[in-house]
Amino acid sequence: xxxxxxxxxxxxxxxxxxxxxxxxxxxxxxxxxxxxxxxxxxxxxxxxxxxxxxxxxxxxxxxxxxxxxxxxxxxxxxxxxxxxxxxxxxxxxxxxxxxxxxxxxxxxxxxxxxxxxxxxxxxxxxxxxxxxxxxxxxxxxxxxxxxxxxxxxxxxxxxxxxxxxxxxxxxxxxxxxxxxxxxxxxxxxxxxxxxxxxxxxxxxxxxxxxxxxxxxxxxxxxxxxxxxxxxxxxxxxxxxxxxxxxxxxxxxxxxxxxxxxxxxxxxxxxxxxxxxxxxxxxxxxxxxxxxxxxxxxxxxxxxxxxxxxxxxxxxxxxxxxxxxxxxxxxxxxxxxxxxxxxxxxxxxxxxxxxxxxxxxxxxxxxxxxxxxxxxxxxxxxxxxxxxxxxxxxxxxxxxxxxxxxxxxxxxxxxxxxxxxxxxxxxxxxxxxxxxxxxxxxxxxxxxxxxxxxxxxxxxxxxxxxxxxxxx
Numbered sequence: 001x002x003x004x005x006x007x008x009x010x011x012x013x014x015x016x017x018x019x020x021x022x023x024x025x026x027x028x029x030x031x032x033x034x035x036x037x038x039x040x041x042x043x044x045x046x047x048x049x050x051x052x053x054x055x056x057x058x059x060x061x062x063x064x065x066x067x068x069x070x071x072x073x074x075x076x077x078x079x080x081x082x083x084x085x086x087x088x089x090x091x092x093x094x095x096x097x098x099x100x101x102x103x104x105x106x107x108x109x110x111x112x113x114x115x116x117x118x119x120x121x122x123x124x125x126x127x128x129x130x131x132x133x134x135x136x137x138x139x140x141x142x143x144x145x146x147x148x149x150x151x152x153x154x155x156x157x158x159x160x161x162x163x164x165x166x167x168x169x170x171x172x173x174x175x176x177x178x179x180x181x182x183x184x185x186x187x188x189x190x191x192x193x194x195x196x197x198x199x200x201x202x203x204x205x206x207x208x209x210x211x212x213x214x215x216x217x218x219x220x221x222x223x224x225x226x227x228x229x230x231x232x233x234x235x236x237x238x239x240x241x242x243x244x245x246x247x248x249x250x251x252x253x254x255x256x257x258x259x260x261x262x263x264x265x266x267x268x269x270x271x272x273x274x275x276x277x278x279x280x281x282x283x284x285x286x287x288x289x290x291x292x293x294x295x296x297x298x299x300x301x302x303x304x305x306x307x308x309x310x311x312x313x314x315x316x317x318x319x320x321x322x323x324x325x326x327x328x329x330x331x332x333x334x335x336x337x338x339x340x341x342x343x344x345x346x347x348x349x350x351x352x353x354x355x356x357x358x359x360x361x362x363x364x365x366x367x368x369x370x371x372x373x374x375x376x377x378x379x380x381x382x383x384x385x386x387x388x389x390x391x392x393x394x395x396x397x398x399x400x401x402x403x404x405x406x407x408x409x410x411x412x413x414x415x416x417x418x419x420x421x422x423x424x425x426x427x428x429x430x431x432x433x434x435x436x437x438x439x440x441x442x443x444x445x446x447x448x449x450x451x452x453x454x455x456x457x458x459x460x461x462x463x464x465x466x467x468x469x470x471x
Contacts, residue, residue, distance in 0.1 A: 024110045026461045028412045028423035031379035033402045042281040043191030044267035049467040050120040059114035063459020066107045107139040125182030137170040158215030167206035174198040191267040199259030201231035226297040230290035232256035244346040261288035275369040283361040293354040296345035359387035375402045392417035406430040437462040
């Protein structure tokens with residue numbers, strides 16, 4: 001049994017804020033010829049061959065997506081002994097630092113693996129089955145938070161910071177998908193996927209309100225926070241006080257299915273004229289019902305500090321400052337206890353299930369094959385993802401070429417909520433074998449630790465599969 005302490009969760013939360021680490025789709029593959037997982041970007045797309053994935057290696061994806069990077073928080077150091085310094089340094093101008101921040105610093109992380117997948121032609125169309133494991137996490141930090149950390153009391157008359165929706169969310173689940181696509185006529189193709197979601201664990205923690213009022217005479221903090229934990233076999237550790245049972249930690253007991261749900265994905269592709277194809281797809285119209293959700297929230301939401309009172313100092317070793325309530329040590333301990341009370345989560349006695357909507361994805365694409373060389377095409381993809389924490393959109397242009405029958409390549413350029421990105425994909429597909437590798441976010445500048453500098457955005461997609469037959 002792995003004991004998870006609430007203090008450690010808090011540390012992880014703030015480390016994540018400073019270091020950064022949604023089932024993501026491989027958008028650079030949308031228009032690429034003979035990509036056997038094209039049904040992942042549009043259920044109506046059908047490759048030329050059937051396939052069976054190598055166990056655990058059929059499709060692998062991992063990445064991080066953000067609108068901030070190292071250059072947001074690190075600056076040139078005036079000290080010749082150091083190349084860089086953090087935004088907290090007094091040598092870094094506060095206005096310069098805050099000007100480079102977005103209204104909300106957003107971080108998305110994803111890890112997706114497909115242990116088993118296969119597709120084949122039968123029953124009048126192309127049929128697919130996939131088992132996919134998904135781990136998706138999202139983090140949102142408002143600009144006001146960094147203003148508070150950097151400036152503190154920036155005015156003699158006092159400063160008020162009002163921060164809303166500081167949140168962290170993670171969902172971990174598996175998806176069983178059954179898909180069927182077919183040609184309705186020479187120009188129109190339709191596809192559908194039925195999805196079964198198997199929930200493992202989900203955590204949603206958010207500070208809905210954090211108001212900090214700072215003046216020379218008084219500090220006041222008002223906060224409201226809540227946390228929902230959905231998982232199987234969670235054993236709570238609580239401590240009783242006058243406000244209720246506070247959550248001090250929890251154990252992950254026997255593992256099992258934490259929830260289940262269903263969804264549907266739809267796709268269509270229509271050839272408007274020779275060489276011009278318009279397509280659209282809507283993914284994950286569905287939900288997960290969690291069997292049991294632990295709900296907790298803060299109850300002591302106001303803290304006032306007016307300074308130390310009747311402070312005692314001890315120069316004589318015969319006097320014990322631990323016995324004096326006015327000693328600096330004891331007053332600091334009291335201050336720490338009061339601040340910790342703001343972060344205590346109290347468990348609600350009603351533990352019930354929660355139905356959670358899946359994040360919906362919308363793809364709309366237009367592709368045109370060059371009349372002078374039908375192995376070359378250009379395309380534009382509009383990709384929108386709707387979720388509760390960090391919805392985002394992207395427009396991506398791509399050029400796609402199949403110079404020989406067994407090799408396809410795509411180069412793409414995207415502009416999104418997270419900035420600009422360069423993508424590519426190499427798809428090797430000789431008879432009997434398929435290997436693909438690519439990325440939607442290729443970084444151009446990295447730190448010595450190989451971390452992207454401008455934007456914390458990078459991902460990798462790859463896979464190996466056995467192919468058979470012909471369309």
